[in-house]
Amino acid sequence: MAEHDSQWRLAILKGNAWFKDLPAEALEEFARISRFRRYQNGEFIAARGVPPEGLLVVIRGAIRSATLAADGHEVVFSLIQPGYVWGLVAAIDGLGSVHDTQAHRRTDVLLVPRSAFLEILDASPELYGHFARLLCTRLRKAYTAVDEFALVPLRQRLARQLCTLAATAPGGLPEGDGATLRLTQSEIAVMLSAARPSVNRELKRLQEEGLVELGYRGVTIRQFAQLRDICANQGLLAS
Amino acid sequence: MAEHDSQWRLAILKGNAWFKDLPAEALEEFARISRFRRYQNGEFIAARGVPPEGLLVVIRGAIRSATLAADGHEVVFSLIQPGYVWGLVAAIDGLGSVHDTQAHRRTDVLLVPRSAFLEILDASPELYGHFARLLCTRLRKAYTAVDEFALVPLRQRLARQLCTLAATAPGGLPEGDGATLRLTQSEIAVMLSAARPSVNRELKRLQEEGLVELGYRGVTIRQFAQLRDICANQGLLAS
DNA sequence: GCGGAATTGTCACGAAGGTTACAATCGGGC
DNA sequence: GCCCGATTGTAACCTTCGTGACAATTCCGC
Numbered sequence: 001m002a003e004h005d006s007q008w009r010l011a012i013l014k015g016n017a018w019f020k021d022l023p024a025e026a027l028e029e030f031a032r033i034s035r036f037r038r039y040q041n042g043e044f045i046a047a048r049g050v051p052p053e054g055l056l057v058v059i060r061g062a063i064r065s066a067t068l069a070a071d072g073h074e075v076v077f078s079l080i081q082p083g084y085v086w087g088l089v090a091a092i093d094g095l096g097s098v099h100d101t102q103a104h105r106r107t108d109v110l111l112v113p114r115s116a117f118l119e120i121l122d123a124s125p126e127l128y129g130h131f132a133r134l135l136c137t138r139l140r141k142a143y144t145a146v147d148e149f150a151l152v153p154l155r156q157r158l159a160r161q162l163c164t165l166a167a168t169a170p171g172g173l174p175e176g177d178g179a180t181l182r183l184t185q186s187e188i189a190v191m192l193s194a195a196r197p198s199v200n201r202e203l204k205r206l207q208e209e210g211l212v213e214l215g216y217r218g219v220t221i222r223q224f225a226q227l228r229d230i231c232a233n234q235g236l237l238a239s
Numbered sequence: 240m241a242e243h244d245s246q247w248r249l250a251i252l253k254g255n256a257w258f259k260d261l262p263a264e265a266l267e268e269f270a271r272i273s274r275f276r277r278y279q280n281g282e283f284i285a286a287r288g289v290p291p292e293g294l295l296v297v298i299r300g301a302i303r304s305a306t307l308a309a310d311g312h313e314v315v316f317s318l319i320q321p322g323y324v325w326g327l328v329a330a331i332d333g334l335g336s337v338h339d340t341q342a343h344r345r346t347d348v349l350l351v352p353r354s355a356f357l358e359i360l361d362a363s364p365e366l367y368g369h370f371a372r373l374l375c376t377r378l379r380k381a382y383t384a385v386d387e388f389a390l391v392p393l394r395q396r397l398a399r400q401l402c403t404l405a406a407t408a409p410g411g412l413p414e415g416d417g418a419t420l421r422l423t424q425s426e427i428a429v430m431l432s433a434a435r436p437s438v439n440r441e442l443k444r445l446q447e448e449g450l451v452e453l454g455y456r457g458v459t460i461r462q463f464a465q466l467r468d469i470c471a472n473q474g475l476l477a478s
Numbered sequence: 479g480c481g482g483a484a485t486t487g488t489c490a491c492g493a494a495g496g497t498t499a500c501a502a503t504c505g506g507g508c
Numbered sequence: 509g510c511c512c513g514a515t516t517g518t519a520a521c522c523t524t525c526g527t528g529a530c531a532a533t534t535c536c537g538c
Binding site: 098132139142145147149150 | 308332334371372375376379385386388
């Protein structure tokens with residue numbers, strides 16, 4: 001079975017944004033110690049506070065990383081897509097998982113067990129530099145997220161989400177205009193950690209302005225450029 | 240002048256939460272290359288997007304790290320107190336500063352220039368592990384901040400802030416009860432990115448409940464244990 | 479002890495967005 | 509074509525917290 005083949009795993013790692021720049025020997029080591037694993041849709045991968053088994057390199061599907069509040073509310077932090085990695089912080093510091101994490105559909109991953117991960121790093125400490133820079137990337141993203149939550153109103157967060165989705169849609173869209181995102185408004189609300197009626201109100205507003213068109217289970221982008229403008233408007237200072 | 244004395248700088252580093260656990264030789268190196276610097280109250284240290292000179296080890300005063308929105312609003316990320324460090328992310332990845340940063344009063348720091356910092360790290364890559372763990376700490380804090388903004392009401396964020404400050408106060412407090420934090424309510428508000436009157440309202444509430452006592456430029460913790468309870472109450476799921 | 483700056487206490491008001499509830503609509507399966 | 513569950517549209521209401529304004533208090537230097 002290809003999934004148990006170290007060469008196959010090496011190929012995966014070579015295609016991964018976070019691993020591909022490592023030296024060849026390190027990659028081979030990681031390929032050797034990693035294991036294939038499949039999660040079913042909705043299956044729990046880690047609970048907040050519990051140390052996870054190791055690093056997960058997403059191959060197919062997606063991993064949803066969120067915090068559940070006692071009252072049932074949920075803040076979705078990220079939807080980790082194929083080519084990215086989950087669990088780096090916990091793998092390095094050995095503490096509990098930062099978020100409650102589940103598979104967002106049927107999801108295939110490579111598991112790099114924490115102990116083996118650390119052994120490789122300790123044997124070649126220069127690799128730490130690479131992962132430290134990765135952590136920096138994450139940190140910058142997290143800081144931005146805080147800023148956005150505190151400063152950016154729903155309308156703009158929605159516009160940004162739509163732009164991002166349109167730009168990274170699996171279909172690959174001509175230039176955004178006319179693209180139809182097949183999502184329910186509830187799903188969009190979850191991504192923004194907002195209430196569904198609020199999202200509906202803002203979507204309606206965008207529709208009145210002619211920027212989008214709403215359908216039964218979808219949103220069609222009509223004026224991609226103007227949507228983009230909304231993101232920039234009144235947002236953070238240009239950097 | 241003691242400020243130009245490498246031994247003096249070494250002593251500072253030995254008292255710093257982030258440096259003291261490094262091997263002695265590394266500490267001496269850092270002491271050798273670091274420089275004393277003084278900022279006046281309100282002086283700008285770095286602008287978002289501009290690569291800073293290096294790492295700043297706070298000796299006295301405080302550094303305010305925030306994002307300024309176009310409309311003048313400000314989200315304060317952290318108020319970095321003596322004993323802590325500013326600028327680690329930018330020092331490692333070399334990109335622009337994450338936040339707009341200024342001295343929060345007259346502030347003394349040790350500057351560890353980025354180039355020298357990296358030279359030391361590259362010469363002893365095992366040090367990267369140490370700083371990687373530090374980055375993990377920061378990342379956890381940032382993730383928590385996102386969750387908190389979205390999920391946790393001011394009352395609890397305030398309680399947590401008070402507990403944290405009491406626990407890490409420079410004086411080292413018997414067990415928290417009776418500890419007096421010497422801060423203005425404005426400063427507390429800034430740390431929480433909240434409005435000063437809101438903080439005042441919540442502080443008053445805590446005072447009525449007998450958990451704290453308010454003074455002119457200070458807050459005295461009366462019931463540390465109960466304050467701690469408020470943090471946990473209704474907050475995120477226990478971890 | 480007096481004056482003034484800093485700080486705290488308080489209030490009325492408003493904006494953003496969550497909550498609940500329910501009606502209207504869609505679309506697939508029979 | 510019809511039914512039913514899923515989805516969307518909408519409204520009334522509430523909570524939280526920011527804003528702006530101002531009075532009251534505290535401290536510090538003179």
